[in-house]
Amino acid sequence: MADAMADAMAIDGPRGEKRKASVFDDDSGHAPRRIRPLDPDxxxxxxxxxxxxxxxxxxxxxxxxxxxxxxxxxxxxxxxxxxxxxxxxxxxxxxxxxxxxxxxxxxxxxxxxxxxxxxxxxxxxxxxxxxxxxxxxxxxxxxxxxxxxxxxxxxxxxxxxxxxxxxxxxxxxxxxxxxxxxxxxxxxxxxxxxxxxxxxxxxxxxxxxxxxxxxxxxxxxxxxxxxxxxxxxxxxxxxxQANASSTDRIRQIYGGSVANELIEYSTSDDRWGFKAKGLATNANYNLKKTTLLLFINHRCVESSNIRKAVEQTYTSFLPKNGHPFVYLSLEIAPERVDVNVHPTKREVNFLNEHEIIQAICEHIRSKLAAVDTSRTFLTQTLLPGGTWSASDQQASSSTPSKTSGAASGARKTPARNESSLVRTDANMRKITSMLPPASTMGAGVRGDGISSTSGVKATITGTNKDVEMINYETVEREATACRLISVRELRAEVREEMHHELTEIFANHTFVGIVDERRRLAAIQGGVKLYLVDYGRVCYEYFYQLGLTDFGNFGTIRFDSPLDLRELLSMAAEFERSATADASGGVDKDGDGEMDVSEIVELVADQLVERREMLLEYFSFEISPAGELLSIPLLVKGYTPSMAKLPRFLLELGPRVDWSEEKACFEGFLKELAMFYVPERLPATIGADDPPAVQGGDKDVDAETVARRDHVRFALEHVLFPAFKSRLVATKSLMQTGILEVANLKGLYRVFERC
Incomplete structure (x- = not known):
């Protein structure tokens, strides 16, 4: 009897146990629940x-x-x-x-x-x-x-x-x-x-x-x-009032302390179809929390991506835990914006979000750097052992003083620890100016590519600070979303290899300067540590990842006149054959080098021409049916790869790309493209005033090499290393071979203390 009662009570299960929803609405267990329309109310x-x-x-x-x-x-x-x-x-x-x-x-x-x-x-x-x-x-x-x-x-x-x-x-x-x-x-x-x-x-x-x-x-x-x-x-x-200016409105609503430190900015880019303007505080003002007034096409919205990018921009200018006030009005072509993605229209989606955010933040960074010649902070006006009075304290707190360098903030802090000071201004004196010329290490250019650029012509339109600039033209082309499983797998592999600590170092680093252009070494500062970076290795990782993220949406570098694909391949093949012959003492072991060169050229040319539609669709790599090279992919604006490496790049697409399998094909092509974009090794700088011992075999370096060196220097400091902050996923292999810690400020202070 007791067992029967227990079984009857166990129908609903023990107390507190969640009962499964029944799919029947009556005791018969046969009739399913009917679907009915909700009441309009x-x-x-x-x-x-x-x-x-x-x-x-x-x-x-x-x-x-x-x-x-x-x-x-x-x-x-x-x-x-x-x-x-x-x-x-x-x-x-x-x-x-x-x-x-x-x-x-x-x-x-x-x-x-x-x-x-x-x-x-x-x-x-x-x-x-x-x-x-x-x-x-x-x-x-x-x-x-x-x-x-x-x-x-x-x-x-x-x-x-x-x-x-x-x-x-x-x-x-x-x-x-x-x-x-x-x-x-x-x-x-x-x-x-x-x-x-x-x-x-x-x-x-x-x-x-x-x-x-x-x-x-x-x-x-x-x-x-x-x-x-x-x-x-x-x-x-x-x-x-209706006639109040934007600055006066901010003054009345957010206070004079904000309004007195505002800088005005305005930028636009027809390529991405946007205009941006607004007001932002300079380095003399900081808050405990970022205040971002964001309007996209005059609608007040929120964007965590823009907020993070703005905060990252200010890390080099504000004290730790300091945050800015930023008003940003962003106007984007209506056809590029989807405002109907949130019930309250609090969020919007728009094309080329990353590129637009990066362009705006770089402009704000330049504005901040232009006014970052002085900082305002409170100073102590009494010598140790003095006594404070009410009038002294009021006078001291109301009189700011200006001095060059980084600000320590207006709040009271303990005595600063000299071993914890970090470099905050990327425009300060570079380490390059403190080093002797590196020309004694050797002469000549390493053969990353063919030294001759015969038949290769890019559209160079002028100079900017002795740096060659390419003529950029915006074309109407909608961005396409990549849904290829193979590309997504390649992106996932990069994320799996991510080294979080090194990625954080690059995200918050300060560029110090180029150390050695022949070995492609640069110095960066992360916190209180100084690192030596193989920028060739880092650029390779960056360009490969850029190829994955922008897959199918590359820009193009078009040539004024089409280039003969087979002629370029012949140049590369002849160079390889000569290098092989020199290494073997001038003996052609096969005895049929000419036939090998022609066969290789035809094989690689046929592979590229046959796959020209795929290359154009995914990589903006255009080849005519007759074998003329019309354009190559543009990965980043502001930096142009060396056209001397173009023949070698085209030749390597033959044996180093597996054209028979989709994932391997994309991976191989993007890696070769990244290698093509990596800055080449350059001879050391030779000055006219250097001693004869320094002026060795490199003193005859032509003007083209000098201009190329200036372009690479400018691009590294103002284009590539800033891009590493926001887009580089540092991998574990890069941690092993691409970066070396050379100094730790705290460790140096301990050494000096012992001395």
Whole structure:
């Protein structure tokens, strides 16, 4: 009997055990649950909850609608953090009386007619969901007057439809006295969603969020006046005049300490289709947390990628744990932006995100470096043993002093540890100026490629600081997403080989200088340590990874006139044959070298011509059916590979690329492309004032080599090493062969102390 009772009780399982959901809705165990449509009221409330998460989101939608209506003045009144009352009054174009009946119905809008219009949308709102969502979770009143109307019209809404102001009255809009524009009043937000209403613990927190959002739009909308206050109070929390400048707006909202240290920046790039401008604090100001006012196509959004990139840019200029204030207005061609990816439009997607972010951060970095000649910080005005008085302390804290070098910050800190000082300014004196000429190590150029460039011509248009610059031209080409499993596997292999500590060193390093161009050595500083880097090895890793990340979206280096592919291959093959003959004492062991050269040239040329469509699609590597080389891939803007290495690169594509298997083919081609892009070894610099012992066989180095050296130096310091910070995944093999720690500041101080 006891066992039977136990079995009966065990039907529902022990207490606390989660019971599995049944797929039947009756005791018979045969009829499945029926699928039924949700009630429209439930659907609308769910949608409203996704769009209006808090009072600040309702206010953001209403402000954007007001600015879209051409308003030049916005007045905002808030009660209980917006939960009890949220009212916004504008002087825009108003709403026509005939449109009031459908104003709060879902997906009614004047800004969008067909789906294709999303590709060129330039207004804040477009889906017609904001007012509809608000009307389902609050009591909504609209009072509006157009320029043509003789009076204003007031309408009340509930659940997306017109409702009477009082029971028994008509729901039709009523004529009232009013001024040009629209006033929208939202009362009792979330009154019919008690769980959401109870989730807001503090009305003051909600009001602070509203003030923050109003302040952001007040800074960006430079032609609009803003005012925001609590209901029943005479003083305003924010009051901005329409003619106030952006700097004055920041001063009134965020304080004079921010406004006094602002620098203005503006940049654009037709290749990526963007324009960026804004204001950012310099190195004299820092916060405990980054303040980023980000507007993309005039819509306030958030972007963790942009925030991280901006913070990374400032690490070289601010003290540890210091963060900037940045206002960024980014305008991108509407067809390159997808704004319809988030219910509240808080996030957007756009093409070439990484390239745009990198271009903006590099511009901000250059602006910061240009004004980073002095820092402001507080100094001690009393000698040790003195006593402080109230007047002395006030005078000291109110008088900043300027000095060159890095700032220690305005906060009180212990005595600085000299062995922990780090280099913060990449524009300081380079280590190159402290080293003697390295010409005594040898002469000549290592044979990474063929010294002759006969028949190879790139479009060189001018000089910039004695550095050759190629003429860049933007072409209309949409970026394509790579869905090839083989490429994804190659990317995963790089991530698996990632050395986290070394990657962090490169992400936060300071470039010190080039040490030896013949051995391709450069010095970087990471923290308090100095490292010697084989930049040839690092560039190889970087260009290979760049080929994987930009797969199918390469730029092109086009030649003024097509190059004969077979002639280039013949040059490389002849060079290899001569090198082999010299190594064997001038004896051709096979006895048929000429035949071998021609056979090799034809074999490699046939392989490349046969696969020209694939090479063009994936690598922007264009070859004509007749065997003419029209273009090669462009991996990075600002650096041009040595055209002397082009014949060798083409020849190596034959034996070193497995054309029969997809993954091996892509891996082999990208590795050869990376090897082609690696800066070549260059002879040491020889000066006219050097002693005769130094002026050895390299004094006859031609002007072309000198110009090439200048180009490589400039690219390493201003293009490649800065790119390593954001895009290089340092691998374990690079840790073993590509970097060497040569000095540790703390260790040197211990040595000096013993001396």
């Amino acid at each position: 439930v659907v609308n409330k769910i949608a409203a909850g996704e769009i209006i998460v808090a009072p600040v989101h309702a206010l953001k939608e209403l402000m954007e609608n007001a600015v879209d209506a051409g308003s030049t003045s916005l007045e905002i009144v808030v009660k209980d953090g917006g939960l009890k009352l949220l009212q916004i009054t504008d002087n825009g174009c108003g709403i026509d009386k005939q449109d009031l009946p459908i104003l709060c119905e879902r997906f009614t809008t004047s800004k969008l007619q067909k789906f294709e219009d999303l590709q060129s949308i330039s207004t804040y709102g477009f889906r017609g969901e904001a007012l509809a969502s608000i009307s389902h979770i609050a009591h909504l009143t609209v009072t509006t007057k157009t320029h043509e109307s003789n009076c204003a019209w007031r309408a009340h809404y509930g659940s997306g439809k017109l409702v009477p102001a009082k029971p028994g009255q008509s729901p039709d809009p009523k004529p009232v006295a009013g001024r040009q524009g629209t006033q929208i009043t939202v009362e009792d937000l979330f009154y019919n969603i008690p769980t959401r209403r109870r989730a807001f613990r503090s009305t003051s927190d909600e009001y602070n969020k509203i003030i923050d959002m109003v302040g952001r739009y007040a800074v960006h909308c430079s032609h609009v006046a803003f005012s925001c206050k609590k209901h029943g109070e005479s003083s305003t929390s924010i009051a901005i």
